[in-house]
């Protein structure tokens with residue numbers, strides 16, 4: 001029979017020990033911060049109706065047209081693996097799951113985008129995100145950014161920068177698009193073919209192009225805010241003033257546009273110098289999504305966990321620092337001791353001591369090698385002769401010393417450590 005490949009799907013990874021320690025630290029600390037800001041967790045399905053994403057993210061966005069994993073189930077229903085968490089979270093709020101005038105939710109989990117895999121870009125990646133729904137107010141935008149900064153510091157991540165911009169309201173869009181086109185038109189011939197098409201289809205996306213030829217043309221264009229209404233400018237001013245009051249530093253970046261259509265007003269990205277070309281740790285912004293006959297206004301962000309980890313590692317923080325405490329290892333000699341040691345191991349575990357032992361009767365040397373590999377700093381050795389005498393040999397693996405002890409002494413030594 002042909003054997004099946006043990007490789008996961010390209011661009012997707014198994015995440016396990018020892019790396020998992022860093023993931024657990026990130027998730028645990030995030031939960032602590034979310035509790036303080038009164039956000040509660042939602043776990044929405046990984047699979048949603050395709051139309052939820054085409055409608056809310058925008059049916060001409062790259063995520064929808066090029067990256068989404070789409071499938072038809074056996075009943076012919078069109079579904080998609082979620083490429084991000086906002087659409088599902090908002091659908092959940094619209095379904096009546098939360099008060100849509102003030103819902104504060106967070107999520108953690110896998111997202112899927114069929115992009116070309118490269119450093120920092122996976123096909124299954126993980127986001128930790130928050131959405132504050134209702135409260136269409138610039139103070140809510142600032143509060144969510146403050147939460148994000150708090151999260152970064154709880155993780156011990158230094159060197160992250162926030163770039164912030166506004167994309168205004170849908171009512172501003174026509175003025176922004178025609179203003180940008182007017183400003184670019186005299187130099188249109190300098191743009192490469194693909195950019196000239198973008199000029200027609202989505203001129204805003206030219207602003208964040210990485211192509212140096214496009215950047216040269218764009219550098220002379222006025223910031224989008226100049227084409228926006230007074231109300232949209234005032235909104236951004238309040239967000240910036242509030243952040244200043246909260247002593248949160250952001251870089252206003254007129255070239256920042258986000259790749260999803262649901263945004264209105266404030267948008268931002270968190271970048272980190274320790275990452276390569278894919279330097280965005282997180283993306284966020286205020287959005288407006290019509291779902292289930294309701295218009296949902298919200299503001300939120302999502303951090304890419306793989307990128308947070310890469311940034312932490314670039315600053316010298318590693319999984320080893322968060323590894324679980326070493327276990328106590330029990331070595332047995334003889335059948336009777338093996339059975340009694342099983343009881344001892346359960347008793348120690350009940351008392352909060354992490355414990356491991358070899359369950360098949362193997363030579364002492366083999367058991368000691370396994371003890372070593374487990375990282376144990378203390379080993380209990382009990383064979384049939386110790387059993388008869390009612391004693392235990394407690395070995396210190398760091399200095400190699402060992403002593404014979406009775407049960408009360410053994411418990412005392414292990415519970416203290």
Ligand code: HAM
Pocket residue numbers: 083084085086113115120121122123125126127129130131280281282283284285286287299300301302303304305306307
């Ligand atoms: P996004 O900018 O598309 O925004 O993704 C957020 C973050 O997810 C990115 O900054 C990045 O760290 C991570 N990410 C995205 N794609 C990949 C990938 N292929 N591989 C690894 N990491 C990736 C959103 O998803 C919005 N839903 C954010 C939001 C929430 N806006 C408002 N609320």
